[in-house]
Amino acid sequence: MNAHLPAALLAAPFLAAPVVGAVPPGATDAPTAPAPAPAPASASAFATALRLTVSGPAPATTAPSPDATVPSAPAARSVTLRCDPAGGDHPRVEAACADLDASQGRVERASDTACVLLYDPVEVHAEGVWRGRPVSFTRQYGNTCELNARTGAVFAF
Structure with missing residues (x-):
């Protein structure tokens, strides 16, 4: 550590320190509002917000109907997932x-x-962010x- 640093630190407060409680000439001694506290770090900076989309067979089944036709796959379905807090x-x-x-x-x-070796692509x-x-x-x-086996509940909608 620099030997001159402690002496400089001790002398610094005396060089330009204002006198506590002193009122400059022409100023009133009326109380002033305290400066606002710095805002805390946003919790949302570490939150999770994802847009999830599934395109393919309906969650129940795409098995042939009794008249031997296969229903068409539904259009893509999407949901929003938020965590920390959940929503x-x-x-x-x-x-x-x-x-x-x-x-x-x-x-x-x-x-x-x-899983069954049935090809029914999804x-x-x-x-988003996690x-x-x-x-x-x-x-x-x-x-x-x-x-479902590979993604758990993430795409279970």
């Missing part, structure tokens, strides 16, 4: 947020679930079983 229009918001927290924000995870997309980190995820799965 949005995702039907299983608490479970989806818990799945993202458990995987450190990764949408997809490893799974040893065995495509998913997630865009705890302040950008998220952009797009993947196609062979069927909804594979989707």
Whole structure:
């Protein structure tokens, strides 16, 4: 440490320190409002907000109907998922947020679930932020079983 630093620090308050309670000439001694406290760091800076989209078969089934026709896949459906605090229009918001927290924000995870080898493709997309980190995820799965096994509650809507 510099030997001259402590002496400079001790002398500094005496060089330009104002006298506490002194009123400059011409000023009134009326009380003034205290300066506003600095705003706390925004909690939303580390929040989660994702737009989730699923395109493909309906959650129930796309099995052939009794007249042997296969219903067409519905249009894409989307929801908003917010965590910290939980919100949005995702039907299983608490479970989806818990799945993202458990995987450190990764949408997809490893799974040893065995699914039927039925090709009924479903495509998913997630865009937004997880705890302040950008998220952009797009993947196609062979069927909804594979989707649910690999993404948990995140795309369960």
